[in-house]
Amino acid sequence: MKRRDFLNGLTVGAAALGMSAALRPVSSFALDGKSSPAQEATPRILSIGYRTIDVKGRSARVFGLVQPDGRQGLALDAGTDFDVALSSAIDEPTLIHWHGLTPPWDADGVPDNPAALIKPSETRRYTFPVGTGGTHWMHAHTLQEQNLLAAPLIVRTAEDLKRDEQEVVVLLHDFSFLSAEELLTKLKGNATHGAMAMGHGAMQGMAGMQHMMSGNTMAGMAMPGMAAMDINDIDYDAYLANDRTLDDPEVVTVEKSGRVRLRIINGATATAFTIDTGGLAGELVAVDGQGVQPVVGTAFPVSMGQRLDIRLSLPKDGGAFPILALREGAAERTGVILASAGADISRIAVKGEGKGPLLGLDLERRLRPVGPLVIRAADRRFELSLTGDMAAYTWGIDGADGLVVKRGERIEVGITNMSMMAHPMHLHGHHFQVIGINGTPVAGAVRDTVLLPPMTSVVLAFDADNPGRWPLHCHHLYHMATGMMAYVTYDGVG
Numbered sequence: 001m002k003r004r005d006f007l008n009g010l011t012v013g014a015a016a017l018g019m020s021a022a023l024r025p026v027s028s029f030a031l032d033g034k035s036s037p038a039q040e041a042t043p044r045i046l047s048i049g050y051r052t053i054d055v056k057g058r059s060a061r062v063f064g065l066v067q068p069d070g071r072q073g074l075a076l077d078a079g080t081d082f083d084v085a086l087s088s089a090i091d092e093p094t095l096i097h098w099h100g101l102t103p104p105w106d107a108d109g110v111p112d113n114p115a116a117l118i119k120p121s122e123t124r125r126y127t128f129p130v131g132t133g134g135t136h137w138m139h140a141h142t143l144q145e146q147n148l149l150a151a152p153l154i155v156r157t158a159e160d161l162k163r164d165e166q167e168v169v170v171l172l173h174d175f176s177f178l179s180a181e182e183l184l185t186k187l188k189g190n191a192t193h194g195a196m197a198m199g200h201g202a203m204q205g206m207a208g209m210q211h212m213m214s215g216n217t218m219a220g221m222a223m224p225g226m227a228a229m230d231i232n233d234i235d236y237d238a239y240l241a242n243d244r245t246l247d248d249p250e251v252v253t254v255e256k257s258g259r260v261r262l263r264i265i266n267g268a269t270a271t272a273f274t275i276d277t278g279g280l281a282g283e284l285v286a287v288d289g290q291g292v293q294p295v296v297g298t299a300f301p302v303s304m305g306q307r308l309d310i311r312l313s314l315p316k317d318g319g320a321f322p323i324l325a326l327r328e329g330a331a332e333r334t335g336v337i338l339a340s341a342g343a344d345i346s347r348i349a350v351k352g353e354g355k356g357p358l359l360g361l362d363l364e365r366r367l368r369p370v371g372p373l374v375i376r377a378a379d380r381r382f383e384l385s386l387t388g389d390m391a392a393y394t395w396g397i398d399g400a401d402g403l404v405v406k407r408g409e410r411i412e413v414g415i416t417n418m419s420m421m422a423h424p425m426h427l428h429g430h431h432f433q434v435i436g437i438n439g440t441p442v443a444g445a446v447r448d449t450v451l452l453p454p455m456t457s458v459v460l461a462f463d464a465d466n467p468g469r470w471p472l473h474c475h476h477l478y479h480m481a482t483g484m485m486a487y488v489t490y491d492g493v494g
């Protein structure tokens with residue numbers, strides 16, 4: 001098939017499906033601005049390519065999502081159009097998901113749901129409203145995410161731009177010299193990886209459940225007849241903050257007495273972190289790009305897919321201030337250093353003395369949104385349970401059949417994690433509010449990814465206002481790839 005035919009085919013296909021005009025295939029020609037009136041506006045150019053980064057003294061070829069000036073990712077203004085020409089310069093098909101935005105379904109970026117993969121050398125244009133401000137990100141919804149096909153997607157409000165505040169974006173990642181395919185093969189091959197000699201299926205008995213419900217964290221425990229909860233599936237070669245390890249961290253120059261807004265993105269595929277602001281008290285002001293009533297602290301959990309906006313005030317004498325990301329349940333850490341001019345910067349070991357905290361729901365329970373959903377009775381409620389079989393390394397979502405909604409409805413989804421691993425659950429295309437945690441109603445945060453530690457439950461509420469067939473999945477890449485994926489389908493779609 002000739003290229004033009006392919007493009008026409010895609011256009012016809014889109015029209016036949018009743019899809020929006022958000023996703024317009026264009027040739028590279030059209031990018032010169034000499035095309036149809038609909039394409040008069042100049043899109044931002046974003047290229048998917050290869051980069052070489054240095055990890056622990058070895059060079060590694062990874063993916064990148066770069067603007068023509070070499071910057072990774074995008075920074076956009078709230079209330080404008082997301083107008084991006086995405087070009088692929090890699091030699092394999094791919095597609096990018098705009099995590100945190102609420103585009104029309106055909107622009108969402110999950111392969112064949114409904115848009116096809118972008119072929120090598122193809123350019124595809126996306127136009128839809130950016131929406132409100134927030135710290136978001138973009139990533140391949142494929143195993144390519146492991147190899148750093150991920151970048152920040154920052155949406156700034158007019159207030160953000162007016163504020164006397166330095167923005168510091170930190171993209172966290174977990175890095176392996178092995179490919180994602182090799183990592184997955186190892187996971188599936190290691191039926192009894194780690195200290196465990198029994199599958200998750202065997203752990204789902206009532207004894208384990210009651211034990212968990214009694215509040216015991218189970219960390220590292222091995223009770224007779226049941227196994228301990230499992231924290232990390234993969235021991236990575238390195239943990240990165242903006243592509244770098246603590247051996248050679250990014251040092252961000254800050255001003256004495258200055259104010260900083262950290263925009264932390266956990267782009268790791270299978271690693272949760274706790275952000276440790278050290279000697280500076282942080283003020284958490286947004287989660288997943290959605291404002292929350294400020295929460296002051298120095299330790300803030302962030303699971304895969306989640307984002308944190310943390311404000312800091314630097315002391316008048318300045319100094320060097322490491323902002324660390326502590327790997328959950330392990331000694332490794334990564335991070336960046338904020339330093340005023342001339343400050344002494346001491347080297348920080350990649351391994352800390354203690355293990356990073358286990359992520360729970362204590363902070364989640366305290367979050368109060370700046371913009372909650374309108375209070376309204378649910379039109380539909382679904383109950384899902386998250387299941388896993390570590391022996392076979394398969395994961396699932398029970399109750400996912402029949403997740404059908406109608407436009408205009410208020411939807412509630414109760415999710416219970418019946419497995420012994422934590423799962424950050426992400427819904428595409430919508431922002432939901434957390435309205436229940438472990439059986440207790442809360443007026444919780446509005447966000448797009450919520451963590452379910454083992455044997456916990458949450459209730460999410462959202463308004464069905466964006467027709468499509470929307471993934472609801474675990475943001476642990478290997479859990480998603482082995483079955484922890486469901487779809488919320490609008491009646492009459494798909």
Ligand SMILES: [Cu+2]
Pocket residue numbers: 395421422423424474475476479480484
């Ligand atoms: Cu998971």
